[in-house]
Amino acid sequence: MGLGCEKRRLVVIGGGVAGSLIAKSLQFHADLTLIDQKEYFEIPWASLRTMVEPSVGERSVINHRDYLTNARIITSSAINISETEVLTGEGRLVPYDYLVIATGHTDPTIPKTRTERLKQYKEENEKIDLASSILIVGGGPTGVELAAEIAVDFPDKKLTLVHNGSRLLQFIGQKASDKTLNWLASKKVEVMLEKSVSLDNISNGNSTSYRTSDGETLNADCHFLCTAKSLGSTWLKHTVLESNLDSYGRLMVDENLRVKGNQTRIFGTETCFSGCKELEIVNGRRKRKQTGNIQTSFSKGNCITWEKGCSGTITIHNHYWKCSWID
Ligand SMILES: Cc1cc2nc3c(=O)[nH]c(=O)nc-3n(C[C@H](O)[C@H](O)[C@H](O)COP(=O)(O)OP(=O)(O)OC[C@H]3O[C@@H](n4cnc5c(N)ncnc54)[C@H](O)[C@@H]3O)c2cc1C
Numbered sequence: 001m002g003l004g005c006e007k008r009r010l011v012v013i014g015g016g017v018a019g020s021l022i023a024k025s026l027q028f029h030a031d032l033t034l035i036d037q038k039e040y041f042e043i044p045w046a047s048l049r050t051m052v053e054p055s056v057g058e059r060s061v062i063n064h065r066d067y068l069t070n071a072r073i074i075t076s077s078a079i080n081i082s083e084t085e086v087l088t089g090e091g092r093l094v095p096y097d098y099l100v101i102a103t104g105h106t107d108p109t110i111p112k113t114r115t116e117r118l119k120q121y122k123e124e125n126e127k128i129d130l131a132s133s134i135l136i137v138g139g140g141p142t143g144v145e146l147a148a149e150i151a152v153d154f155p156d157k158k159l160t161l162v163h164n165g166s167r168l169l170q171f172i173g174q175k176a177s178d179k180t181l182n183w184l185a186s187k188k189v190e191v192m193l194e195k196s197v198s199l200d201n202i203s204n205g206n207s208t209s210y211r212t213s214d215g216e217t218l219n220a221d222c223h224f225l226c227t228a229k230s231l232g233s234t235w236l237k238h239t240v241l242e243s244n245l246d247s248y249g250r251l252m253v254d255e256n257l258r259v260k261g262n263q264t265r266i267f268g269t270e271t272c273f274s275g276c277k278e279l280e281i282v283n284g285r286r287k288r289k290q291t292g293n294i295q296t297s298f299s300k301g302n303c304i305t306w307e308k309g310c311s312g313t314i315t316i317h318n319h320y321w322k323c324s325w326i327d
Contacts, residue, residue: 007031011086011096013078014232015041015064018269019102024067032071033094035086037106039063039075040114048145052128052153054121061114075112078103081239101241101251101259102269103232131221132158135210137197139163140170143226144180151187159189160218164196199225233268241266 008030012023015036023034046060064073076088086094111117128134128150134157136143147161161168161184167177168184168191184191196213210218233251236242244259246252251268252260259266 008097009095010098011094012100012102014102014104016104022100023071027068027070033074034064034068034071035074035076035078035088037077038112048149050121051124052149054125057118057121061117063114079235083240099266105229106232107229127222133220134159135218135220135223136161136226137223138226139168144168146224146226147184147189151189161189162192162195162197166194
């Protein structure tokens with residue numbers, strides 16, 4: 001950066017995989033502010049392992065402050081934006097030259113601090129530990145992965161997985177669904193397809209009674225709800241980006257992740273795609289390429305320099321189950 005040049009103000013909203021990677025990569029090239037609802041980054045695909053082995057959380061839940069040494073961190077929700085500023089839930093106006101919206105998905109049950117998150121994992125682990133029978137609602141990746149984690153570490157628990165679709169993991173092929181079903185069956189997990197469970201009127205006795213959509217009663221000591229999380233872009237509905245949302249409320253971006261339309265300084269990450277697309281797209285090569293695009297566009301302003309290519313902070317291998325964080 002040349003003398004007398006002001007660094008461009010980059011605001012990143014959302015401290016998930018995309019937002020944290022972008023913030024970490026660009027913190028020395030911009031005047032950077034990260035706005036996230038929570039104080040920490042968490043590796044999402046370690047979360048279900050952490051429920052059965054809480055010590056994993058010590059490594060997978062990382063305070064933003066620990067890797068963002070040259071950035072401002074605001075722990076709050078973004079609730080509105082204008083062409084030049086972001087408004088946070090606590091009433092702060094944060095000016096920007098460039099904006100990255102990486103709000104992916106949102107979950108109101110996730111606590112604000114790392115300490116509370118680790119405590120939550122311990123409580124979930126105790127819940128599993130104390131139960132003899134467990135009901136898992138939802139047969140997408142989260143429900144299947146949680147069932148697998150519990151089945152492996154707690155083989156004596158009676159596990160039931162109820163899914164309203166005709167097959168597990170519907171976003172991938174039939175062969176993978178069949179393999180998954182067979183594997184769970186081999187671990188004695190009872191899988192009920194094309195059924196749903198109402199969690200409104202559950203009755204408590206020695207164990208809890210749940211009623212399925214076809215009137216059957218299921219007894220289990222506890223349950224875990226593993227259905228889809230809410231989209232993190234709904235807050236954009238009444239903002240200047242209202243017309244940039246698709247019919248599902250997802251932010252539409254072009255191939256360079258620029259918000260579609262006439263915005264050249266606002267970027268959205270791929271979580272504006274849903275479900276399978278999201279999983280398919282988050283692989284190392286693609287992720288680095290896309291972050292690279294943001295860096296390229298961002299560097300077009302005066303006085304911004306950055307080293308070509310991504311410095312490889314998070315590597316998500318092209319294999320669904322593996323990831324690593326590289327400093
Ligand atoms: C259990 C599980 C296992 C997974 N396994 C894999 C896997 O093995 N491999 C793989 O590639 N992918 C996997 N995924 C998917 C992967 O985690 C997602 O694709 C990825 O997290 C998307 O990253 P993101 O940063 O775009 O969004 P998110 O991770 O959803 O992050 C969004 C961030 O924005 C914040 N936020 C939301 N709204 C606001 C707001 N208004 N203001 C401020 N902050 C806000 C949230 O607090 C959060 O920090 C898995 C997901 C889960 C849940």
